[in-house]
Amino acid sequence: MSIKIIAHPETGKLFTATKKEGWVKCQVKSQQAVVSNGVITLQTRVAFPLVQAEIANSLFNQLKDGDTFPINGKIVRTVTAEPQYEGHQEVVNPETSEAMGYYQSYDFSDNLNASDKGTSDNPYVKEVEATKVEEEETVEHSQL
Numbered sequence: 001m002s003i004k005i006i007a008h009p010e011t012g013k014l015f016t017a018t019k020k021e022g023w024v025k026c027q028v029k030s031q032q033a034v035v036s037n038g039v040i041t042l043q044t045r046v047a048f049p050l051v052q053a054e055i056a057n058s059l060f061n062q063l064k065d066g067d068t069f070p071i072n073g074k075i076v077r078t079v080t081a082e083p084q085y086e087g088h089q090e091v092v093n094p095e096t097s098e099a100m101g102y103y104q105s106y107d108f109s110d111n112l113n114a115s116d117k118g119t120s121d122n123p124y125v126k127e128v129e130a131t132k133v134e135e136e137e138t139v140e141h142s143q144l
Contacts, residue, residue, distance in 0.1 A: 001032045003073055003108070006046075007065035014063055015056045024053050026060075028108055030075045045075040049108040073110040079103070079118040 006027040007014050015024040025048045034043045051060070060070065078084065080103050091100040 001030050001074065003028045003030050003069040003071075003075070004066055005060075005063055005069050012065070014060070014065065015051065015053075018050065020050075022053050024051050024056050025049065026051060026056070028069050028075065045077065045106050047075045047106045047108040071110055072112065073108055074112060074114060075106050076109050076114045077116040078105050078107065079116070 005014055006029050008016055008027070015026050018025055027046060027048055029044065029046050031042055031044050033040055063070070081101075083090075083103050084105050088103050088105075091102055091104055092098065093100055
């Protein structure tokens with residue numbers, strides 16, 4: 001899975017200034033086919049890593065919109081029952097506008113073995129964990 005750098009939709013710039021002097025942010029995007037309950041879908045993830053401006057100006061100055069990000073990595077999803085930062089909004093079901101009872105964020109990591117993270121007291125995570133246990137039990141029984 002490759003990570004692409006994406007230009008700001010309004011300015012066309014790859015790096016955007018932040019409130020913190022000497023730092024900029026960029027948008028990175030990954031896409032990969034995933035299988036869930038026998039259905040294959042395209043999963044898209046987006047993250048906004050913080051980059052030292054000096055690095056953005058020197059190492060990344062040849063990049064164009066849609067180029068492969070020069071640092072190998074992946075985008076990791078974190079799910080929590082509580083907000084992860086001030087102003088963090090709960091995930092909302094786009095079809096029903098119902099709050100889902102959890103918060104999520106996506107972060108770029110250079111650790112290719114990094115896993116998505118969640119909390120065990122989160123109802124969504126409990127449901128996912130229960131499904132994994134059922135799948136493991138099914139595999140164990142099918143091996144008999």
